[in-house]
Amino acid sequence: MTAVVDTAWEMVVGLEVHCELSTATKLFCGCRNAFGDVPNTNICPVCLGLPGSLPVVNRRAVEYAMRIGEALHCTVEPSIFHRKNYFYPDMPKDYQVSQYDLPINVRGWLDLPDGSRVGVTRAHMEEDTGKTTHVGGGGRIHEAGYALVDYNRAGVPLVEIVSDPDIRSPDQARAYVSELRAVLEAIDVSDVKMEEGSLRVDANVSVRRAGSDEFGTRAEIKNLNSLRSLQRALEYEFRRQIGLLEAGQSIVQETRHWNEEEGRTASMRSKEEAYDYRYFPEPDLVPVEPSEAWRSEVRSSLPPLPAERRAALAAEAGSSSTADVAVVVERGLDTLVRAAIAVGADPERVVTHAVHNLAVEGAEHLDARRFASLVKLETDGKLTATQAKKVLSEMLERGGDPADIAAALGFEAMDESALAAVVDQLIADNPAEFDRLKSGDHKVMGFFVGQAMKATQGKADGKVVTALLRERASS
Ligand code: ADP
Ligand code: MG
Ligand code: ZN
Secondary structure (H helix, E strand, O other): OOOOOOEEEEEEEEEEEEOOOOOOOOOOOOOOOOOOOOOOOOOOOOOOOOOOOOOOOOOOHHHHHHHHHHHOOOEEEEEEEEEEOOOOOOOEEEEEEEEEOOOOOOEEEOOOOOOOOEEEEEEEEOOOOOOOEEHHHHHOOOHEEEEEEEEEOOEEEEEEEEEEEEEOHHHHHHEEOOOEEHHHHHOOOOOOOOOOOEEEEEEEEEEOOOOOOOOOOOEEEEEEHHHHHHHHHHHHHHHHHHHHHHHOOOOOOEEEEOOOOOEEEEEEOOOOHHHHOHHHHHHHOOOOOOOOOHHHHHOOOOOOOHHHHHHHHHHHHHOOOOOHHHHHHHHHHHHHHHHHHHHHOHHHHHHHHHHHHOOHHHHOOOHHHHHHHHHHHHHHHOHHHHHHHHHHHHHHHHOOOHHHHHHOOOOOOOHHHHOOOOOOHHHHOOHHHHHHHHOOHHHHHHHHHHHHHHHHHOOHOOOOOOHHHHHHHHH
């Protein structure tokens, strides 16, 4: 990853993440909520905004929004819906039902694997729009011959999660979205597929002089369809804004479009303000006022979240690094790892194996006791690290007991006296190298270890060989 390093300037980012909820039906009607169906088959008078139709809030969508709020440590509050008025051909009512000054979730946070915390301003409910496809001219609106509109997505429930402007680098932005995605997946409210648009990110970016605590003017970047786009767009925008400011110009508050092919952002429109939308309370919907009982039911139904799982594992993982602990949780191997540690396996070895040798599908189903026995064979010196790795991959492929597999592979324990004989023979065969070792040239140690491996077909434990040689060289 390219780091954005500029000691004179600091990046300030706040993200708005739209998450499509995976409810069976839409937010205000009973139409199917599904991706990829035949266009305009999941529609009805309500989601088409036909005169006389009336919306009714989907209880499950409210529950999902509350799950998100609780998972992000927000306060879940009584809320109402507003109409946000604007014209777009894929929005048949000419307004979007959204939440405005009284959103369902406010003031939360998300803890990232690196230990940083990003504030969550709000996470509110709204309906999705339909989808326009510009036909001809490579899909570009101004070159298209005509446009097709699919209303299947109109009225699909969304939760928009707005972060505080707490993010300071492209890497952190990426980590925030990854972590948010992991949380949304864990609480089972969305299928979180960025490529299908069920998770969409807009980035607000500004820059300021390092050390300043005032915010600069921001640009909002749309069309970030992947983590890579997000990262590249932020890097580009950071440079662009610094370039303007250093040339004595100022930043215009505007909405910009990320062009993935050209690798740059371009101005789309000047920033619209809340008053442009003529927000007013939606008269056809009642306020949403979840009872305390419902809220606590939702809270207690949440599974352990990634941050808690990382903390629990870190507490048991000895001196394993924070990064390794995060990888184990991300791969869903923490239950296995903690179980192996609980039955007495060396924590660091267990974590190391999980990070380096268990990156395969289904590894989380490995038997924890057998995994622990394998690690024990290794820490008792009965298997070398290389042998343990081979046994482990055999266990993953075919199952079985580690000791049996080691025996079948001919990895019988090489006891220390046999190894001592090998070492003494090597010393006798290589007197010049041994003299160098005695005179303190430790580079030659690698040579001896390599020779010992060769002589034993890899059965020697490198650590034991090194210890034996040190002992011989110092006596
Ligand atoms: P709007 O409703 O116009 O989009 P908000 O105040 O709700 O504006 O902010 C939207 C997003 O912009 C939030 O994620 C917020 O953290 C971020 N943001 C606000 N000010 C700045 C700034 N100066 N630089 C970067 N991001 C900002
Ligand atoms: Mg906005
Ligand atoms: Zn409908």
